[in-house]
Amino acid sequence: MKVPYPRPFYRYSTYLKQKYGKAVYRISVDAGFSCPHRAADGGGGCTFCDELGSRAAYQEAVVGGASLKIRRGGKVGPERLEIIREQIERGREFLYHRYGAERYILYLQAFSNTFAPIDQLKTIYDFSLAQADFCEFIVST
DSSP states (O other), X not given: OOOSSOOXXXXXXXXXXXXXXXXXXXXXXXXXXXXXXXXXTSOBOOTTSOTTXXXXXXXXXXXXXXXXXXXXXXXXXXXXXXXXXXXXXXXXXXXHHHHOOOEEEEEEOSSOTTOSOHHHHXXXXXXXXXXXXXXXXXXXX
């Protein structure tokens, strides 16, 4: 559908569709990171970030129960990686069934996804990116 007037901005979704030939959808993941603005008990933080770290609603069933197992800011182990894998798979399934999505962006969304030692970041980033053929990678901070 053509818009009868030019848009006042160039939409990122339009850019992605032109670049990749199809619509691209974000798979939002809670990778178990914490935040430098939160206290050890989970209190504090920024006013725009809720107590769960602003994660995608379609992930609640996976992360809602599983996130209790993730010690925020803790070491990266097989259980944490499995929870990440489950979220990516659930996100792909949801987006495919809802929108017919075939191309994806990996979006590490909840909390500050750079708030960990570099070796842990590399482990999580590499593992997550290996779960699908992602077009792009977004890391929230």
